[in-house]
Amino acid sequence: MANGTPVYRAHFGSEQLEHLRPFFLLTNKPVLAVVNLGEDAAGDDAPFTKPVADELGGAAEVLGVSVKLEAEAAQFGRGRQGGAARGPGPGEGALPRVAQAAYRLLGRRTFLTTGDKESRAWTFRAGAKAPECAGVIHSDLQRGFIRAEVVHWDELLTLGSWAAARDVGKLRVEGKEYEVVDGDVLEIRFNV
Numbered sequence: 001m002a003n004g005t006p007v008y009r010a011h012f013g014s015e016q017l018e019h020l021r022p023f024f025l026l027t028n029k030p031v032l033a034v035v036n037l038g039e040d041a042a043g044d045d046a047p048f049t050k051p052v053a054d055e056l057g058g059a060a061e062v063l064g065v066s067v068k069l070e071a072e073a074a075q076f077g078r079g080r081q082g083g084a085a086r087g088p089g090p091g092e093g094a095l096p097r098v099a100q101a102a103y104r105l106l107g108r109r110t111f112l113t114t115g116d117k118e119s120r121a122w123t124f125r126a127g128a129k130a131p132e133c134a135g136v137i138h139s140d141l142q143r144g145f146i147r148a149e150v151v152h153w154d155e156l157l158t159l160g161s162w163a164a165a166r167d168v169g170k171l172r173v174e175g176k177e178y179e180v181v182d183g184d185v186l187e188i189r190f191n192v
Contacts, residue, residue: 009057030105031060034098036067061101065094109182112153113137130178134188144192148174153183162187 006027007020020028033056035049045064053062070093107126111133112119124133130150135142150172151165165171180186 008059032101032105033060033062035064037064070094111180112185128180130174130180131176133180140192141188141190144190146189149187150174150184153185156185
């Protein structure tokens with residue numbers, strides 16, 4: 001824009017943004033701002049992150065981390081970090097929080113598959129339908145997709161098995177139009 005407003009803050013409609021897509025404008029990309037907090041602010045980052053979020057027009061994700069606390073925790077080593085790396089959030093260090101925020105901003109999600117010997121995580125594009133997710137595993141699965149049996153990972157973990165999930169009605173059968181949700185566990189039925 002002529003006045004220097006980045007595209008992500010210009011409040012364009014989806015049609016306007018689609019016209020800009022071929023230009024690969026840097027200011028049309030998702031924005032993640034990381035605010036370095038002092039040690040005393042690590043527990044309550046809102047007074048520091050809210051002004052940054054407001055300045056960015058609410059169009060960016062803003063995280064507060066204490067780089068000093070992270071550096072001290074890194075010196076202790078993995079096993080002895082204790083609470084030193086914990087800033088805002090449920091006991092996570094800064095690196096996992098920043099990585100998860102970037103993953104979400106880039107529109108990436110994760111679904112899982114599980115069997116007798118292994119479980120596996122697969123990355124997919126947010127909003128993808130079940131056949132497209134099946135194609136992440138193998139193109140034959142997408143081509144011959146029939147249906148997917150679906151349960152969310154936390155429900156499966158609580159119940160302990162596919163059979164238990166089926167018995168209590170937590171296992172759903174979804175078709176080709178099902179939009180896979182982050183954290184779904186899929187068992188894909190196909191015929192090639």
